[in-house]
Structure formats: C-alpha cells, structure tokens
Amino acid sequence: TDPEIAVSHTGEPDTFAYTTALKRWVPIINSIATDVQSSATAKDSESASKIVESLNRLKECVVNNAPVEPLQESTEIGSQYNEEMEQLRVKYGTLEWRNGPWLFTECLLYRKIHFFFAEHAEWKDYDPFRATKRRAFESSIENALKLTDGFFLSLKPFESQSFEDLHNADPEKNKELFIEVMLLSLWGNGSDLSLMPNATDEDLQRVQAKRSLEASLKRIVDNDFDELYASLRLSAPKNGQYKQIDIVLDNSGFELYSDMLLAVYLIESKLVDQVTLHPKDIPWFVSDTLPADIVELIDMLDIAVANSSLDVKLCEAGKRLSALLKSYLKDDKLKIKKHSFWTTAHPIGRIFQYGQDLANYFYDTSDLVIFKGDLNYRKLTYDGKWARTVTFKEAIGPLATDDKRFPILSLRTCKADVCVGLSEDRALELSKEPEWTYDGSYAVVSFNAV
Ligand code: F6P
Ligand code: MG
Numbered sequence: 001t002d003p004e005i006a007v008s009h010t011g012e013p014d015t016f017a018y019t020t021a022l023k024r025w026v027p028i029i030n031s032i033a034t035d036v037q038s039s040a041t042a043k044d045s046e047s048a049s050k051i052v053e054s055l056n057r058l059k060e061c062v063v064n065n066a067p068v069e070p071l072q073e074s075t076e077i078g079s080q081y082n083e084e085m086e087q088l089r090v091k092y093g094t095l096e097w098r099n100g101p102w103l104f105t106e107c108l109l110y111r112k113i114h115f116f117f118a119e120h121a122e123w124k125d126y127d128p129f130r131a132t133k134r135r136a137f138e139s140s141i142e143n144a145l146k147l148t149d150g151f152f153l154s155l156k157p158f159e160s161q162s163f164e165d166l167h168n169a170d171p172e173k174n175k176e177l178f179i180e181v182m183l184l185s186l187w188g189n190g191s192d193l194s195l196m197p198n199a200t201d202e203d204l205q206r207v208q209a210k211r212s213l214e215a216s217l218k219r220i221v222d223n224d225f226d227e228l229y230a231s232l233r234l235s236a237p238k239n240g241q242y243k244q245i246d247i248v249l250d251n252s253g254f255e256l257y258s259d260m261l262l263a264v265y266l267i268e269s270k271l272v273d274q275v276t277l278h279p280k281d282i283p284w285f286v287s288d289t290l291p292a293d294i295v296e297l298i299d300m301l302d303i304a305v306a307n308s309s310l311d312v313k314l315c316e317a318g319k320r321l322s323a324l325l326k327s328y329l330k331d332d333k334l335k336i337k338k339h340s341f342w343t344t345a346h347p348i349g350r351i352f353q354y355g356q357d358l359a360n361y362f363y364d365t366s367d368l369v370i371f372k373g374d375l376n377y378r379k380l381t382y383d384g385k386w387a388r389t390v391t392f393k394e395a396i397g398p399l400a401t402d403d404k405r406f407p408i409l410s411l412r413t414c415k416a417d418v419c420v421g422l423s424e425d426r427a428l429e430l431s432k433e434p435e436w437t438y439d440g441s442y443a444v445v446s447f448n449a450v
Contacts, residue, residue: 001397002347002350003349003382003394003397005384006385007101007102008103008383008416009101010097010100010102011098011099011100015417016416017102017417021097021102022098025062025106025109026062028286029055029058032113032128033056035129035131036123037052039126044120044122044123047120047122048123050119051116051117055116062098062109065096065097065098066097067094068085068100070082070085071111072115072119073115077344078111078115080346081107081111084104084345085104088100088101088104101383102378102416102417103345103347103383104345106285107343107344108345110283111282113128114282114343127283127290129283130292130293133252133287133293134300136254137253137254137257141301141304142310143254144254144258145305145314146314147184147258148318149313149316149317151181151184151261152321155264158268158270175229178229178232179225180213181261182262183213183216183217184261184262185259185262185372185411186412186413186443186445187216187413188256188257188258188259189250189251189255189372189374189411189413189443190413190443219441220444221414221419221421221436221442221443222392222421222444222445222446224409224446224447225445227447227449228409232271232368243272243274244272244273244274244276244365244366245274245275245276246278246337246362246366246369246370247259247263247275247276247277247370248278248342248369248370249277249278249289249372250288250289250372250374250376251287251288251289251372252288252290252297255373256294260297260325263275263277263328263334264321264324264325264328267328267333272367273333274332275328275334276334276335276336276366277336277337278336278342279293279336279338280342280343294336298326301318301321302322304318305318337361339358341354341355341358346379347381347382347383348371348376348379348399349380349382349396349398352398352404359402359406360404363406366407368408368409369407369409371410371411372411372412374412374413374415376410377410377412377446378418380395380410381396381418381420382395382397383417385417386418388419388431389420389422389423389424389427390420390421392410392444392447392448393448394420395420400448405450407448407450408447408448409446409447409448410445410446410447411443411444411445412443413440413442413443414437414438414439414440414441414442414444415438415440417438418437419437419442419444421444421446430442
C-alpha cells in the first residue's frame with residue numbers, strides 16, 4: 001500500500017505543480033498540433049484533422065479547468081487510469097485538470113494524447129516529439145563528442161587491468177572516475193535537450209575539470225555515492241559470477257548519450273556484464289526515450305562522424321563509441337526492455353501490484369536499478385509533500401520493505417516540488433531559496449540497498 005502522505009496538487013497556488021499545469025501544458029499541446037499539421041500528407045490529412053480537433057478539445061478542458069474524463073482506451077492500462085480516477089474523485093470530492101494530484105493528471109495528459117494518435121491506424125506509432133528530439137541532439141552532438149574523447153582516455157587503464165587489480169592499485173582514483181561518470185549521467189538530466197545545445201566549449205571543459213567536480217558535488221543535496229560505491233565494489237564480479245545493472249531511462253538526446261557512456265563505463269570497467277535499458281512504450285513527457293530513439297542516436301552519431309568538418313579526434317571517439325554500442329547490442333551486453341508500467345500514473349512502489357513481472361525480473365536478475373530523472377523521482381517518492389529531512393528509504397515505501405525489493409539508485413536533478421534525504425542544516429540553509437527544488441541547479445544521488 002501507498003504511504004500515508006499528501007501529494008503535490010495542481011490546485012495549490014505557490015507550488016511548482018500549479019505553475020506547471022497552468023503554464024506548460026497548453027504550449028505542449030499546441031506544439032503537438034503544429035507538428036501533426038506540418039507532417040500530415042494528403043493520404044492521412046483527414047485523420048490528422050481529427051487528431052488536431054481532439055488536441056484542441058483537450059486544450060479547452062485544461063484552459064477552462066474542466067473535470068477530467070475517463071480514458072477511451074480499452075486496454076488494461078486504460079482501466080487502471082480510470083479506476084484511479086474514480087478513487088481520486090471520491091477522495092478529493094472533485095477532480096479537474098488543474099485541480100487534482102499533479103502526478104496523476106500530468107501522466108493522464110500524455111496518455112490521452114497518445115490515444116488521439118492510437119485511434120488512427122496511419123498515426124498509431126507516430127511520435128509527435130521526434131522532430132524536436134532529433135533537432136536538439138543534432139545541435140549537441142559536437143559537444144557530446146568532446147566529452148567522449150576525454151571519456152575514452154580515462155577508460156584506458158581498464159584495457160590492461162581488471163577492475164579489482166585497478167581498484168586495489170589505486171582505490172581513490174578509481175572511485176573518482178566512478179563518480180565522474182555517474183555525475184555525467186546525472187547532470188545529463190539537468191542539462192537536457194533544451195539547455196545543452198547552447199553550452200560552450202568552456203562550459204564543457206569546466207564539466208570535466210576537477211574544480212567543477214567539487215562544485216557539482218556541492219549541489220547534490222542527498223549524496224549516497226560512498227555507500228553506493230562500497231556496495232558495488234563489494235559485489236564486484238568474482239569467480240565468473242554474472243552482474244547486471246538496469247537503467248530506467250529518462251530523456252532522449254544528450255541525457256541518453258550520457259547514459260550510454262555510463263553503460264560503456266560499467267561494462268568496460270568490468271563492474272558488470274550487462275546493462276539493460278528501459279525506455280518508454282509511448283511518446284511521454286516530450287523528451288523521454290522511446291526504443292526508436294536509441295537506434296536513432298547511434299545512426300545520428302554515425303552520420304555526424306562521417307561528416308568531415310568535425311575534428312579527427314572527435315570522429316575517432318564517435319566511431320569507437322558507435323562500434324562499441326553496436327557490438328554490445330549484438331552480444332546482448334546491452335539490452336532494451338519495454339514495459340507499459342512506466343507509462344502508467346502509478347508511483348514505482350506499486351510495481352509489486354501493477355508490474356509484478358517487472359518487479360520479479362528486477363528481484364531475480366538486477367544488482368542495481370538506476371532511475372533517471374525528475375519524473376522517476378516523483379514516482380519513487382509518491383510525489384509526496386514529505387519533510388525535507390525524511391529519509392529516501394521512508395519516502396519510497398514498499399520499495400524499501402517488500403520481500404521482493406531490489407537495490408535502487410535515483411540520479412535526478414531537482415525539477416519539481418518533492419525532495420527528501422536532506423540533513424537538518426542543509427534543509428534550513430535551502431529553505432531560504434524556495435526555487436531550489438525545481439530550478440534544476442540541485443540534484444540527488446539517492447541510494448537504497450536492499
Ligand atoms: O512537466 C513538469 C515535469 O513533470 C517536471 O517534473 C520535470 O520538470 C519534467 O516534467 C520532467 O523532467 P524529467 O525529464 O527529468 O523527468
Ligand atoms: Mg523526461
């Protein structure tokens with residue numbers, strides 16, 4: 001069962017939930033309509049008009065704060081949304097678009113939009129965010145390659161030594177590299193699609209510099225790196241024992257690229273044998289990764305390095321990354337696993353009820369499940385109005401207590417109201433700058449061993 005905690009609510013002024021529902025949803029719906037209009041062809045223009053009509057109706061509902069209506073989708077997931085909708089209506093007495101639990105209404109918005117497309121055979125698998133995602137990655141590719149060049153340099157020692165040899169030889173240095181790669185993936189979530197294309201060479205060099213490592217650690221308000229590293233190292237592969245890490249992905253583009261580098265590090269350092277990536281099954285929260293985005297990222301990388309205007313060193317690094325990723329995919333060192341649980345509105349703790357097969361899979365095979373990004377964090381912590389000093393363990397409810405629990409790591413830049421795991425001092429200090437939980441400049445590295 002869910003922990004007893006009030007949750008972020010879009011009807012409460014002075015919360016980020018309220019601002020998001022009021023200011024972000026309508027422009028997002030508008031941009032989808034524009035995309036559909038511009039990509040419709042003569043063949044599917046009739047269904048395109050119907051989709052745009054549905055989008056406009058939904059927009060009116062959001063603008064006028066109309067009561068939410070059940071999903072038309074006749075699937076198991078559709079029924080789960082509709083059941084919860086009824087429960088919430090009873091609990092709150094009313095449930096309107098901009099007057100309801102933020103997590104539920106926002107997930108419902110994307111699920112409804114998906115159904116507008118799914119209704120029409122020609123548009124069933126259409127991703128209205130694909131063009132935006134592609135454009136953003138295209139413009140950040142050169143910067144991404146600059147990181148990759150340095151990244152491969154730091155992996156050099158692993159080519160000749162085993163993880164354990166290297167660790168024993170220089171434990172502190174090895175831990176530092178571990179943290180640096182994790183930080184790259186963590187801040188990949190902050191410097192996401194819209195931010196990263198504008199990063200200058202200097203910005204990127206700073207990201208890699210030691211000084212910046214320290215500065216970025218200061219911005220981590222709940223930092224479990226020590227515990228995490230100790231736990232992974234203790235369980236480093238021995239006697240051919242098989243190890244697996246799962247990454248529940250967030251955004252496509254630069255963040256996905258940084259997650260790929262993390263996967264390469266984990267495998268090349270021999271810390272694990274296999275990494276499984278968990279993308280979404282429907283277009284989700286604009287920039288989230290779909291299986292096709294993973295393939296597309298490698299294709300775009302290939303195209304970029306075939307382009308002779310890039311520096312030779314960068315091209316080499318890109319070719320090497322592309323070849324590695326392809327070989328991992330071929331040898332099942334890197335796997336992709338789709339599941340509909342990720343596009344429900346359920347907090348992750350309900351996985352034992354609504355995603356049992358997935359929970360069993362994590363319990364049986366995974367040594368660590370990494371949850372990327374803000375929405376996953378909201379789902380891990382029930383989007384609850386917890387006191388800042390409540391522990392991550394308490395906020396994740398059954399994920400810390402169920403018999404089939406599994407080790408969890410959240411790498412998240414703070415872009416919502418919820419945040420837990422702070423010390424008394426840190427909580428007091430940050431209470432003076434209320435925007436810290438949602439402006440993306442702070443982050444958490446929250447770990448719960450089993
Ligand atoms: O629309 C707001 C939101 O749900 C916020 O929680 C967050 O800022 C964003 O969308 C999703 O962020 P992420 O891609 O890190 O999950
Ligand atoms: Mg996202």
